[in-house]
Amino acid sequence: MQDALDSVRQFHAAMNAPISPHPTLLTCDRNTAVTCAKRVNALATEAMAAASEDDVLLRRASMALEELAEWLTAHVHGDLAAAADAWADRTYVLFGDAVVAGLPAAMLFGEVHRSNMTKEPDPMGTGKAVKGSKYRPPDIRKALTSNPENYPTQ
Template sequence: MNAALNDVREFHRRIGAAVADSPVLLPCHRESSSEMANAIRGLLTRCQSMADDGSSLLARLCLALEEMAEWAEAHAAGDLVAAADAWGDRLYVLLGDAVAAGLPATAIFDEVHRSNMSKTAAQAGSLGKGTKTGAFHRPRLREILFPAAEGPSAED
């Protein structure tokens, strides 16, 4: 995981996004964070009512929404320990998505990082996202998800 964190740190520096050297809460307005947490909880309630159909996707979306709400609530409360717990749970849910879907997480991450590094510094109002310019290269995920068959083809 250290390699992935270093990659994200490299990308953040490239686009001028925040990089903290020690654990801190993200700067926020507590009232807005609380309102957002409540809005996410509302989405979670709706998701839970729809997830009763046995949908694995909706069940996993509910998990993600719950952890995102906890992340916002921790910031609203000014609680770094709760924020760290929510962050860890969010990461666990994301990795669980990869496990549940059989996705090659490391290869996908590496390719998305390669693509992201072709972006330029974020523009004002872009919410910290890099900017896609003419130098941007889309991630080549098809090759990762559907690698060419090894060995001779069926026609040989």
């Protein structure tokens, strides 16, 4: 996991996106974040209620949305420990999605990272990446069909 975090840190540095050297809460408009958390949580509840017993996709989507709502709520309440817990739970659910779907997570991440590093910083200074003239899209099909031993993760 450290390699993936280092890759994302490298990308953030290249895009002039925020990087914190220590655990911190993210700045937010609390009123908007509260509204978003409530809407995301309602969607999580709706997805779970709509999911049949064998609907793995909607059940997993509901879990992901619930953890996202917890992430937002923790920031609104200024609770760093709860935010860290919600982040870890979100990560666990995403890894679980890869396990359930049989996805080669490391290979997919490596391919997306390779592609992301061909993007450019937004000239508006938002910290968001944009697809410029050097952009090369990820080859997801290659990542899905490659032998793990022969595929670079960086």
